[in-house]
Amino acid sequence: MAFDILIVDDSATTRAVIKRTIQMAQIPIGQLYQADSGKAALDVIAQNRVDLVLADLHMPIMGGMEMTFKLRANPATAAIPVVVVSAEPNQEHLDQLRGAGVKSIIRKPFTPEQVRTAICETLGVAHV
Amino acid sequence: MSNATVAVETLQPFLVDSLVEALESMFVLALPLESMPPCPMRLKTVTIGYSGPLNGELELLAPTELGLGIVSNLLGIDPDDPEAENRADDCTKELLNVVCGRLLLHLPDNALREVSMSLPRIAEKSAEPGWPSELPEAPTATAAVDADGMPIVLRIKVL
Numbered sequence: 001m002a003f004d005i006l007i008v009d010d011s012a013t014t015r016a017v018i019k020r021t022i023q024m025a026q027i028p029i030g031q032l033y034q035a036d037s038g039k040a041a042l043d044v045i046a047q048n049r050v051d052l053v054l055a056d057l058h059m060p061i062m063g064g065m066e067m068t069f070k071l072r073a074n075p076a077t078a079a080i081p082v083v084v085v086s087a088e089p090n091q092e093h094l095d096q097l098r099g100a101g102v103k104s105i106i107r108k109p110f111t112p113e114q115v116r117t118a119i120c121e122t123l124g125v126a127h128v
Numbered sequence: 129m130s131n132a133t134v135a136v137e138t139l140q141p142f143l144v145d146s147l148v149e150a151l152e153s154m155f156v157l158a159l160p161l162e163s164m165p166p167c168p169m170r171l172k173t174v175t176i177g178y179s180g181p182l183n184g185e186l187e188l189l190a191p192t193e194l195g196l197g198i199v200s201n202l203l204g205i206d207p208d209d210p211e212a213e214n215r216a217d218d219c220t221k222e223l224l225n226v227v228c229g230r231l232l233l234h235l236p237d238n239a240l241r242e243v244s245m246s247l248p249r250i251a252e253k254s255a256e257p258g259w260p261s262e263l264p265e266a267p268t269a270t271a272a273v274d275a276d277g278m279p280i281v282l283r284i285k286v287l
Contacts, residue, residue, distance in 0.1 A: 010247075011222040013215050017202050058225065058247055087229025090180075092241040108226045109153030 002030035003123055004048065008041040008055040008064065009085070018054060018085065018115060025116040027125055038067030045077055052122060054115070057086040057093070065093060072100050083118045085110055135182040135239075136269050136284050139231055143271035146231040147282050150223055151275050155201035156194075158273045158280075165279050167259035168192075170252065172217070174224045177246035177287075178232060181239045186231070188224045189259060189281040192252070195220040197276060221248035227282065258283065 005022060007015045015034050022029060033048060035041035039062040041053065053071070057064035064084060071077045084097055087108040094105055104118040119125075148158040168191035177185045195216030196207040202219070205212045225248050232243055260281060264270040269284040 011218050011225075013199060013202055013219050014222055020203075058245060060247060087226050087245070089229050089232035089235070089240060089245070090243055091237070108229060109150055111153075 002028045003051040003125075004031040004033070005029065005119075006033040006035060006041060006044055006050045006053045008035045008038065008053060008059070008067065010036045010056065010059040012036070014056070014085075021112040021115045022119065024112070025119065027116075027119060027123070038062030038064055038070075041067050042070060045071070045080065050080055052119065053080055053082045054085055054119075055082055057084060057088045065097065068097060068100055068102060081122045083122055085115070135184065135235070136286055138236070139234055139284055140269050140271075142231055142234045143269075143282055143284065144273065146227050147271060147273060147280070149230060150226040151273075151280075153226065154198045154219070154223060156198060156275050158275045161263055161272050161274045161279060164260055164263045164272060168279065171259075172220055172250055173253050174220055174248050174250045176224050176228045176248040178228065179244050179246070180242035182243070183287045185285040185287060186224060186228050187258070187281075187283045187285055188220070188227070189283075190220060190275075191278045191280075192216065194223075194275060194278050194280065197278070198223065217250050221250050224248045 007018050009015045019032055033044045035044050037059045055064040055067060068082050071080055081103045084102055084105045085108065088094060103122045106114050106118055151158045170192040172190050172192055174188040175185050196212050198219040199205050199212045199215045200207045228245055235243060260270060260272060264272055271282045273280050
């Protein structure tokens with residue numbers, strides 16, 4: 001089974017690094033989508049099947065927290081797993097995200113291994 | 129003593145480590161500066177604010193070449209490639225974003241539940257805005273390191 005993954009970060013370089021990490025992780029990938037804001041991410045999800053969202057929190061237009069709450073509030077998207085990749089220090093915000101069902105929170109700076117492990121554990125695939 | 133003063137004193141011991149850790153995650157080796165070089169000809173100034181129980185800004189002063197170097201390190205793009213130029217500012221802003229997030233983790237727990245970060249802003253400055261003439265001596269709200277041969281200054285500013 002191939003997984004469709006959405007990477008959400010306003011930093012194009014960070015998105016490229018995460019994309020390369022995913023491609024090198026030998027995870028069966030279908031589509032790799034990218035978005036530079038929470039709003040753009042919701043637009044992608046409205047048009048495409050997405051199996052996993054990797055999202056930053058601090059982004060212009062719409063941040064990752066608001067995006068996550070909107071996903072959870074919509075029955076059509078509530079089950080899409082979200083992994084947060086962020087420099088966010090605020091523990092209250094992180095607790096709220098966990099309460100909203102965020103599967104994993106990776107603090108920046110991240111290692112490729114952290115991203116691989118979070119994706120594999122969230123998708124239930126064997127870690128290569 | 130004001131909350132702002134307490135915050136600066138709480139954070140300043142971790143300025144260098146937060147900067148070095150972030151640089152190393154982008155494959156940039158950071159070492160102590162032995163002396164303060166003159167301000168780079170082409171300087172980028174990045175700022176990121178934090179607010180909540182205390183309000184302040186982190187300011188990063190770095191040569192334009194730093195962003196190009198990070199792009200090259202992370203994506204394998206030649207620094208002379210126009211694509212590197214396009215992405216350089218993005219990398220420098222992301223560097224400060226990561227530094228700020230790591231630094232603020234050293235706040236007390238109660239402050240950590242209320243602090244917020246802004247989005248980083250970047251500008252090119254041809255003047256010498258606040259470039260130190262001498263190496264900062266601890267304890268100080270200013271840190272300076274050598275990053276792959278480039279001087280970088282990181283400063284906490286209280287608002």
